[in-house]
Amino acid sequence: MTKQTLERLPQYLNILRSLPCETVNVSATQIAAMLGLNHVQVRKDLAQISNAGKPKVGYNKNELISDIEEALGYNDANDAILVGVGNLGGALMKYGGFKSYGLNILAGFDKDESVVDNKKVFHIDKLENLCARLKVKMAIITTPADEAQAVCDRLVSCGILAVWNFAPVHLRVPGDVIVQQENMSASLAILSKKLTERLKENYSSHT
């Protein structure tokens, strides 16, 4: 499966879950229209992960939802820990939106102990001990940029295999560790840049 297909699957899932309960069948064309995508693309994506489609009828909605969840591995719930419970980290711990994608944040770690949304935030000194006990394989890094690499090194030495990094810094990891970089400041930079160019165009077309 390509990265692009994998990125679209959660969108399909979201649209399907938002349909009325009484909807039984849905076609690739309908899904494409709701998402503003090309229907050939949607058809190709869905063909890779589901046999629930029938010519002229479309997909059985509930079967398709199960097939996408299966393809995304949501049935294997992913336990994770989070390091760096500032504004962003705290929001991620509270945010319910990831639960429907199989993410379960077990606990946080920071310089001060606290409780966020009924989840314990432990002192960072307990990281090694608790990682081993929780047998967790995924970690979310929401520390400031200059602390992220040191935290990442500690996580890797604890046996973490997948890192979701929100710190705006490139992490160096061994080859068997997966890093997913969330680069919100890059998104913002791209948007700002395009807006600035658009405003300049508008300005010059009026002069």
Add this chain to the structure above:
Amino acid sequence: MTKQTLERLPQYLNILRSLPCETVNVSATQIAAMLGLNHVQVRKDLAQISNAGKPKVGYNKNELISDIEEALGYNDANDAILVGVGNLGGALMKYGGFKSYGLNILAGFDKDESVVDNKKVFHIDKLENLCARLKVKMAIITTPADEAQAVCDRLVSCGILAVWNFAPVHLRVPGDVIVQQENMSASLAILSKKLTERLKENYSSHT
């Protein structure tokens, strides 16, 4: 400038800002090593936006920082409003990290009025009136998925030209409106999927 170059510029900026004050010059090779990137790539990126580099000496750090900020349009601070002040929206309003990238969130909008981090959250009914008065061109959407399109339509009719969308849904906008999609659930899906595959490989290699 390519999208890839534009995405790397904030990383360079971050690394440069984190260097000790007394550092005067820095080479593309040093920047590449700190970020784990190819030095040829870094050299090409920087050549596009700065003349502050000299052979054998490298770049003057402060000039390079200014040149990157200029290229990213950070000197034109971008005012924005935010719609949907839940956990994520509230965190973004509080989060100081975007300020150094030129983003200034003026106010929030939601179903209930409140104050977040000294910023006023207005009732959504006041959106049209305030958008016009604030002359704002950028909006951040952090509503639930099923409300995002309706909010986006209202923003567009208020003259918003750039939308940073955190709702996990594809937005339909007129051709002159720029949308930057922040797809955290897709990132999570990719990471979960890779981790599941990695764990299966580890399991089968031990059996």
